[in-house]
Amino acid sequence: MRKNIVAGNWKMNMVNDQAKELALSVVENSDTVSCQLIIIPPFTAISDVQKVINKSNILLGAQNCSQHKSGAFTGEVSADMLTNIGCSHVIIGHSERRAIFGEDNQLLSEKVNHALNSNLIPIYCCGETLQEREAGNHFDVIKRQIEEGVFNLSEDLFGKIVIAYEPVWAIGTGKTASADQAQEIHKFIRSLVLEKYNETIANNISILYGGSVKPDNAKEIFAKPDVDGGLIGGAALKATDFIAIATSF
Ligand code: 13P
Secondary structure: OOOOOOEEOOOOOOOOOHHHHHHHHHHHOOOOOEEEEEEEEHHHHHHHHHHHHOOOEEEEOOOOOOOOOOOOOOOOOOOHHHHHHOOEEEOOOOOOHHHHOOOOHHHHHHHHHHHHOOOOOOEEEEEEOHHHOOOOOOOHHHHHHHHHHOOOOOHHHOOOEEEOOOOHHHOOOOOOOHHHHHHHHHHHHHHHHHHHHHHHHHHHHHHEOOOOOOEEEEOHHHEEEEEOOEEEEEHHHHHHHHHHHOOOO
16 A cells, blocks of 8 residues: 655755754654655755664655766756665656746656666656636646656556645645645546556555645645645754654544
8 A cells, every 4th residue: 555655845945054953853753753754855965864864764855856867967966866875765846846947847757767767766746836726727737747747657667656746826835725625636646547557556656745734734634535645845844843744644
């Protein structure tokens, strides 16, 4: 059966001293957590955080990677570089990458393939803007993001990925999707996976919700049958909040 996961996306926050302190505090308070925790610091802090969490059950991720294996790509970080410093996961297609850095489904599909080839598990993000939801296009947008980003994968490789549904209008806004809205989209995503692949893969894929998840709303959202955890932004920057969310199943 699929895993419950709570992943903390620290975004562009935390210089290394702060990162080590936060990671240590998560480790020290994680005894009561039964789901899989993943910490996703900025690139610069990954190695330091790795040293702090390395004897715990917490996994490590990165927020992005290049679609290229190596070479003359100034400023880029390859998937191999990330596995080599202890990352098991990488976020691909976060809405901030899509909106601010112009990453499209085609590019993201290359990144997903490349990450999987380097033994990194992609956490592939999808989600609609407010405008798209208000126009009633959210199902179409998400379908396209999923089809174009990850449906070129073989059954074997698709079976390894994690999907995160992050409605853009709920990210960092304090405005969460209701638990019913999250469930509706998660169920839709799972139905797409069932149609494309098979029941085992659809039942086994973890689909995380992201967008203003906090200790006081996590329980209701995580109680929904197709929500398998969360991708947490702001609340992951405070260990007590992150742990409170992770113990909300
Ligand atoms: P917030 O939890 O700050 O809304 O961010 C969600 C997110 O973007 C996680 O990737």
